[in-house]
Amino acid sequence: MSRKEKSKLPQYNIEGSRTDSFLGPLEAKVLDTIWEAEDRPLTVREVHKAMGEDNRLAYTTIMTTMNRLFEKGLLDREVKSGKGGLYYVYWPDMERDEFERSAILDVLQSLSDKFGENVIKCIVEQASRDKGQLDRLKKELNELE
Numbered sequence: 001m002s003r004k005e006k007s008k009l010p011q012y013n014i015e016g017s018r019t020d021s022f023l024g025p026l027e028a029k030v031l032d033t034i035w036e037a038e039d040r041p042l043t044v045r046e047v048h049k050a051m052g053e054d055n056r057l058a059y060t061t062i063m064t065t066m067n068r069l070f071e072k073g074l075l076d077r078e079v080k081s082g083k084g085g086l087y088y089v090y091w092p093d094m095e096r097d098e099f100e101r102s103a104i105l106d107v108l109q110s111l112s113d114k115f116g117e118n119v120i121k122c123i124v125e126q127a128s129r130d131k132g133q134l135d136r137l138k139k140e141l142n143e144l145e
Contacts, residue, residue, distance in 0.1 A: 012107045019096075022103045023074075026057070030065050031074060035096045041078070041089035066090055074099070 013021050020028035033050050034042055044063045048055065051062070069075040070090065077088045094102070111119045127133040 012103075018100070026061070026065050027069055030062060031069060031092065031099075032096075034075070034090065034092055041091040043087055043089055047090070 011022070016022070016028075018028075019032055022028075023031065029051065030047060033047055034040070037046075037050060042050075044059065044066055047066065048057070048059050048062045051057070066075060066077075066088075070077055074093055075090045076093045077090045079086055080089050081087075092099075108119065124137070127137040
């Protein structure tokens, strides 16, 4: 299985906030830190430092987490050469909006496969509770036609 094929997100955590609805809390924090960085690509050391004063995690923990995100297809990397030898620099394989959209589509596809028409009914029912959401849903549907 290639790295790109692994980028399907394996789970959805209903209690998560945003990124950690689809990833573990540390993976989510690392990915959020990279997305928020002004300069990219980033080294492990830069990510570790950017995670802040309250970061009590070891450098190697961040390195392992970044490698895991690379293996999942969420980060890309390249080898650089510096004073201390070879090292990796990392950047996101997709931006936050693209990640969220892809993750949501994966969840919706899974729900649709399992529950069929009930998913559509629930989406419409949920949207109808809020006039603004219902108007946006109607607009999106009209644009598809």
